[in-house]
Amino acid sequence: MNSKDPPFGHSPLPGSASPEICTKSAFVLSLLGDKWSVRVIVRLSAGTLRFNEIKRLVGGISQRVLTSTLRNLEREGLVHRTVHPTVPPRVEYQLSDLGRSLWTVVYPLGEWAAEHMNEIHAARARFDQAR
Amino acid sequence: MNSKDPPFGHSPLPGSASPEICTKSAFVLSLLGDKWSVRVIVRLSAGTLRFNEIKRLVGGISQRVLTSTLRNLEREGLVHRTVHPTVPPRVEYQLSDLGRSLWTVVYPLGEWAAEHMNEIHAARARFDQAR
């Protein structure tokens, strides 16, 4: 995810009217669809945190992957990273304005999930049992 | 993605107040965060489509992966699959009520992307060039 940008810039189909939304929704999902980004953002939505605080709060994430996840979020401009040149080093992470703005539109997905999680699990049970 | 459910049912951290939202947003993203689900849903949001119509409209997806994607969406209860036992076979796909409901909350992400895509690309450019 770090290395090369996904192929989302490709031109809309010629003669096609509306596929704007497709590309753009998929683009946002490609930013957050990985395993950890949202979980990190949720924690940062509560305020500034240090590396190991995030690690503890998120839980189950390795140092290496958390580093990578935070770098991605920083690269997309969703998270700010502040290094205090002390010893031992102190690095603080916080959501940028852009990150907070994104959060306001991602949050409703959590609410939707809360309302419909049971329906999804019911559908899964039906589907799986039908085989 | 078909085989086993992601580990999202795990208990909220003991003594922690709010991490509900985390788990649930991440759950929805785990449904749609793969490479093709949203692109398929967008097309189906316009109406009923046959297998190869989706394949053509989405573009760049292989038969095997489209089949898998549609099976997942069907399993989650987001898409209905109707088989007409004719020859040659005719299979129609459409969003379920649940799928349409989800779409209303995913759509705003596309709008957000449309507004802020430039900021993200600017942030990327700044970040990449700083190395």
Add this chain to the structure above:
DNA sequence: CTGTATCCTCGTTGATACTG
């Protein structure tokens, strides 16, 4: 037309050890 069945490649994740 609508899928299955294989095979293969690549990226993401994870575990572990080491550094400033």
Add this chain to the structure above:
DNA sequence: CAGTATCAACGAGGATACAG
């Protein structure tokens, strides 16, 4: 404390061929 460096494992995704 906050990373970087390796290495191993796994799964998603793609190419191709075949089937009902």
